[in-house]
Amino acid sequence: MTTAAKRATSCNHDDEGETQSNSKKRTNTAFSKEDISSFFNHKVWNTKFQDSVKDQVSHSSPYKWGTIKNLMDDTLLRQVRKEVLSEIAFTKKETDIYKVYQSGDLANLSGLDWDDLSRLPSLYKLRAAIYSQEFRDVISKITGCGKLSGVKTDMSVNTYTKGCHLLTHDDVIGSRRVSFILYLPEPDKVWKPQYGGALRLFPAVVPNVPHTDHECKLVPQFNQIAFFTVQPGLSFHDVEEVREDRHRLSIQGWFHIPQPGEDGFVEGEQEKTEALSTLKQLQSKELQNYDSPKNVRSDVSKDNLQLIESCDKLSQSDVEYLRKYLNPVYLEKDVVYKKLTEAFIEDSFVEINEVLNNEFAASLRRLLRDEEINKPTPQHSSQVQNPWSVAVPPHKQRFLYIEHPHPQAAQLPQTQTETSSADTKLLELAAFLASTEFKKWLKLITELVPTSENILIRRFRPGNDFILATTTESQVARENSEDENVLLEATLNLTPTADNRSNWSSGEFGGYELCMMQPGNDKDKDKNKGGEGGKGEDGEEEDEADDPAIYRSSKGDDDDSMLYTSQCKWNSLTLMVRDPSILKFVKYVSINAKGSRWDISCQWNVKSLEEEDEEDEDENENENETK
Structure with a gap:
C-alpha cells in the first residue's frame, strides 16, 4: 500500500500546531458550485441533455440503466488516471465469483493530510464531484430513483487485466440505491469488443432468477459512465472476462439511500431493502424450482x-x-x-x-x-x-x-x-x-x-x-x-x-x-474472524460473517478453512x-x-x-x- 493509502486510514499529527495547520489547508479543498460544475463536461448541466438521458433510461432493457459518454472534464480525468496509476496500490483478489485487482475504499479521501492530498488532488476533485449535491440531483432525475445520500459514500478503483472477471449478481446489499462505473482505460485508444471486459446485463426469467444469457452489453471507453438503479432480483449483471494483456481501469461505487438527518430519509427503508437481498431470495424453496439440474438422489x-x-x-x-x-x-x-x-x-x-x-x-x-x-x-x-x-x-x-x-x-x-x-x-x-x-x-x-x-x-x-x-x-x-x-x-x-x-x-x-x-x-469460528468479504466491480468490503452474498467466499492458499483444491486433471478420481x-x-x-x-x-x-x-x-x- 502506498504512503497515501496508508495515511488515508490514519491521520495522526505530532502537535496541536500541525493539526491546526493541516485543518486550514483542508479547508481550502472545499469546492463551490462553480468548481463542481467545471469538473464535468458542460453538457451534464443542460436540461435537454438530461431529459434525453432520462428518456433513454426509461425505455432501456432488460432493466432501467443508462450511460453517458464524456462525462467529466477531459483534462481532469486524464490527471485522475495518472494519479491512480502512480500513487494507488492494487491488490489481486480472487473468490468464486470474481478475479480482480482492487484499491482500498476511497471514502477516506477527505481525511487525508495535505501531504497525501497533494499526491491525489485530481482524484479528490473527482470524488467530490461525483458525490456533490448537484450531480446527485442529476442522477436522481435521470434514473427516477429518488433522493440520494451525500454522507454515505463508497467508491474504489479496480483494474481488470487479462483473466479478470466478475460473475452474475444484482448488487443488492445494504442501502445501495444506484450503482455506477466510470471507465478509465487508456485514453485516445478505442477499447475494442474483442478485448472483453464489457458490462453485461441479464434479463430475469422471474424476479431473482436471471436468464443464463445476457441481453445486452456495454463495451467500456475512457470517460464513460454506466449506471443503474439497484433493483432487488432484477439488476443482474456481470463483467466479461478481459481476454488480452490490457488494463481495464475503472472507478466504481454506489449512491446510497438518504441516511438519518438527510433530506429524503425514510425510517425503515434500509431494513426493507436488506430483506430483499439476493441471498434471502436464493434460500426460497419456490425459487429453487427454477434450478437445473435438480439435486435429487x-x-x-x-x-x-x-x-x-x-x-x-x-x-x-x-x-x-x-x-x-x-x-x-x-x-x-x-x-x-x-x-x-x-x-x-x-x-x-x-x-x-x-x-x-x-x-x-x-x-x-x-x-x-x-x-x-x-x-x-x-x-x-x-x-x-x-x-x-x-x-x-x-x-x-x-x-x-x-x-x-x-x-x-x-x-x-x-x-x-x-x-x-x-x-x-x-x-x-x-x-x-x-x-x-x-x-x-x-x-x-x-x-x-x-x-x-x-x-x-x-x-x-x-x-x-x-x-x-x-x-x-x-x-x-x-x-x-x-x-x-x-x-x-x-x-x-x-x-x-x-x-x-x-x-x-x-x-x-x-x-x-x-x-x-x-x-x-x-467448527471453524475462530479461523474466520476478521475475514474479508467480497468486493467485485462494485468495490464495497463486507465482513465475511455479515456479507449477504455468503456464497462469495475468500480463496487463499494460506486460508486455514480450505480443505482441498483440485486442479483440472485427466483420469483422476x-x-x-x-x-x-x-x-x-x-x-x-x-x-x-x-x-x-x-x-x-x-x-x-x-x-x-x-x-x-x-x-x-x-x-x-x-x-x-x-x-
Whole structure:
C-alpha cells in the first residue's frame, strides 16, 4: 500500500500546531458550485441533455440503466488516471465469483493530510464531484430513483487485466440505491469488443432468477459512465472476462439511500431493502424450482442394496466387469483394502490417479479432444443440443450437463467402437459408476454403503462456466433411513488437455474444484474472524460473517478453512465425505484455457458399517450368553 493509502486510514499529527495547520489547508479543498460544475463536461448541466438521458433510461432493457459518454472534464480525468496509476496500490483478489485487482475504499479521501492530498488532488476533485449535491440531483432525475445520500459514500478503483472477471449478481446489499462505473482505460485508444471486459446485463426469467444469457452489453471507453438503479432480483449483471494483456481501469461505487438527518430519509427503508437481498431470495424453496439440474438422489433398489451390504470381497464376475473400466492395479486386494482404505479412513478423502484402464481412457480422450477441436462449442443456450442441457440460474451456476440415467439415452448410437461419439462414451461411463459392481468397490474402499445416488456428466466451457460456492442441504440424510448426515461425493476428472499438467496446474485458467469450511461454522469460528468479504466491480468490503452474498467466499492458499483444491486433471478420481458445513465450488474457466473442464460428478447418501458391526457383535454376544 502506498504512503497515501496508508495515511488515508490514519491521520495522526505530532502537535496541536500541525493539526491546526493541516485543518486550514483542508479547508481550502472545499469546492463551490462553480468548481463542481467545471469538473464535468458542460453538457451534464443542460436540461435537454438530461431529459434525453432520462428518456433513454426509461425505455432501456432488460432493466432501467443508462450511460453517458464524456462525462467529466477531459483534462481532469486524464490527471485522475495518472494519479491512480502512480500513487494507488492494487491488490489481486480472487473468490468464486470474481478475479480482480482492487484499491482500498476511497471514502477516506477527505481525511487525508495535505501531504497525501497533494499526491491525489485530481482524484479528490473527482470524488467530490461525483458525490456533490448537484450531480446527485442529476442522477436522481435521470434514473427516477429518488433522493440520494451525500454522507454515505463508497467508491474504489479496480483494474481488470487479462483473466479478470466478475460473475452474475444484482448488487443488492445494504442501502445501495444506484450503482455506477466510470471507465478509465487508456485514453485516445478505442477499447475494442474483442478485448472483453464489457458490462453485461441479464434479463430475469422471474424476479431473482436471471436468464443464463445476457441481453445486452456495454463495451467500456475512457470517460464513460454506466449506471443503474439497484433493483432487488432484477439488476443482474456481470463483467466479461478481459481476454488480452490490457488494463481495464475503472472507478466504481454506489449512491446510497438518504441516511438519518438527510433530506429524503425514510425510517425503515434500509431494513426493507436488506430483506430483499439476493441471498434471502436464493434460500426460497419456490425459487429453487427454477434450478437445473435438480439435486435429487435416486434410491438404490432394495435388492442391489442387499448385494452391496453383504459384499466383503469382490466376486470373479464383479472383477471381470470392473476390469472393463478400472485400472487393474485398483482391483488388487492390497491396494484396495490397505492403501486406498487406510488413506480414506484417515482423511475422509482420497485421490486416485490413472483410475480408468489405459484402453478405455485412451479411447475416451481421443473422442473428447475431437469434440473440442472439430466441433463448435455452444456459446448461447439456444445452441445446446440433446443430450446436453445448461445448468441455471447463472447467479449460482452455469455449465453443460447430462443427467444419468438420461431419458433420451436410448436414442443415441450404442456402438462401443472407436467411432462412437463422446456423448455415448460418457453415458457408458456414467452407467458404470451407477453399477452395483462399482458401488461394491466403493464400499470396500470407504466402508460406507451407498443408499442413493445422483450422477451428472459435466462440461465447463472456457469463457462461460462455473459453480459458485454452495453447501449441501442441512439435512442430507433421508427421512426414516439409517443414513449418516453426510454425502459421499466423487469427481471423476476427465479433462483431456490436463494430461499436460502445465496447462492447468497454475490455477490461472480456473476450472479447479475447491472445498472449504463455511465461514461462521462453529467448527471453524475462530479461523474466520476478521475475514474479508467480497468486493467485485462494485468495490464495497463486507465482513465475511455479515456479507449477504455468503456464497462469495475468500480463496487463499494460506486460508486455514480450505480443505482441498483440485486442479483440472485427466483420469483422476477424488472421493470425499462431505457434511453440510462444507462449501464447494468450481472456479470459472478462463476464455484462455486450453480446453473445457470435463468431469462426472457423483453423490451418494450412505450408511456406516460401524452400526452394522456393532449389531453383529451384540448378536454374537447374545448367542454366546445363551449357549
